[in-house]
Amino acid sequence: MNENKTNINWFPGHMAKTKRQLLEQASLVDIVYEVIDSRMPISSRVEEMNDIIKDKPKIIIATKYDLCDKSVTDKILENEDHVIKINLQKDDIYGIISATNELMEDINNKRLEKGLNKRSARVMVIGIPNVGKSTLINRLVGKKVAGVGNKPGVTKNINWIRVNKDIELLDSPGVLWPKFEDQNRALILASFLSIKEEILNSDQIACFILKKIFELYPEKLKERYGLDSLDEDFIEAYETIGKKRGALSKGGSVDYDRVSNIIIRDLNNGYFGDITLDR
Numbered sequence: 001m002n003e004n005k006t007n008i009n010w011f012p013g014h015m016a017k018t019k020r021q022l023l024e025q026a027s028l029v030d031i032v033y034e035v036i037d038s039r040m041p042i043s044s045r046v047e048e049m050n051d052i053i054k055d056k057p058k059i060i061i062a063t064k065y066d067l068c069d070k071s072v073t074d075k076i077l078e079n080e081d082h083v084i085k086i087n088l089q090k091d092d093i094y095g096i097i098s099a100t101n102e103l104m105e106d107i108n109n110k111r112l113e114k115g116l117n118k119r120s121a122r123v124m125v126i127g128i129p130n131v132g133k134s135t136l137i138n139r140l141v142g143k144k145v146a147g148v149g150n151k152p153g154v155t156k157n158i159n160w161i162r163v164n165k166d167i168e169l170l171d172s173p174g175v176l177w178p179k180f181e182d183q184n185r186a187l188i189l190a191s192f193l194s195i196k197e198e199i200l201n202s203d204q205i206a207c208f209i210l211k212k213i214f215e216l217y218p219e220k221l222k223e224r225y226g227l228d229s230l231d232e233d234f235i236e237a238y239e240t241i242g243k244k245r246g247a248l249s250k251g252g253s254v255d256y257d258r259v260s261n262i263i264i265r266d267l268n269n270g271y272f273g274d275i276t277l278d279r
């Protein structure tokens with residue numbers, strides 16, 4: 001692994017600035033939506049969440065529920081308090097709205113007790129890259145929102161957009177780099193494109209995907225690529241997949257780079273079927 005590249009993840013000034021901004025933004029909201037990916041309901045969690053939001057209520061929005069292994073993901077999330085599992089591309093967002101209203105009612109009751117007026121819920125979205133933050137914001141607002149898609153560390157203004165008469169939303173999400181002390185978590189995150197190839201190369205990621213699927217869902221590997229087993233150095237597997245998928249270089253030999261990309265794409269397009277990589 002290239003050391004310069006590995007450092008991108010831990011650019012301390014950048015990290016500190018992002019976190020400071022997030023702390024500021026979080027101090028303005030009543031409720032936080034923590035967006036996680038249902039296919040990695042442990043690995044995609046925001047580690048510093050409690051530092052950032054203190055004791056504010058939070059709703060976990062587990063996106064891409066359509067692509068995950070439901071029984072595994074349900075089990076992992078069963079002890080969490082407010083969880084909405086959702087396919088953001090199809091499902092209605094009513095569950096998110098009603099969970100928000102419910103939490104806000106408590107907050108407003110406390111305000112009333114203190115002699116303050118009731119007011120709209122102010123919420124913000126926080127999550128690691130590629131979990132569906134922008135999609136969620138667009139769904140809530142009902143149209144494409146300009147501030148959406150900002151990269152971490154970019155200074156932006158605080159803009160509130162109205163979701164409905166009871167809810168206001170911060171227009172840009174808080175993005176945090178995931179932490180990964182262990183290689184397994186880094187590879188799961190990379191498999192689902194939440195950390196980019198700056199940190200791990202596509203061969204490493206693709207071989208990890210093959211290994212994981214063989215371990216957890218061997219029948220899916222057989223179905224997709226006709227593989228019953230995995231050889232230790234993945235060469236036979238790459239040869240089989242490359243030939244099957246026509247990933248050949250000009251000379252007719254298997255193009256390993258292309259095979260790696262096929263494997264990563266197949267996973268992310270849901271072509272192996274429903275998969276959850278965390279246990």
Ligand SMILES: Nc1nc2c(ncn2[C@@H]2O[C@H](COP(=O)(O)OP(=O)(O)OP(=O)(O)O)[C@@H](O)[C@H]2O)c(=O)[nH]1
Nearest residue numbers: 063064086087088089129130131132133134135149
């Ligand atoms: N199948 C499926 N795809 C989803 C779902 N939610 C989001 N996506 C897709 O996931 C990809 C990433 O979604 P984004 O909304 O761009 O994610 P993000 O968190 O804003 O990503 P960054 O801005 O890169 O941090 C897009 O291709 C979405 O269409 C879902 O519930 N199901």
Ligand SMILES: [Mg+2]
Nearest residue numbers: 133134148149
């Ligand atoms: Mg985005």
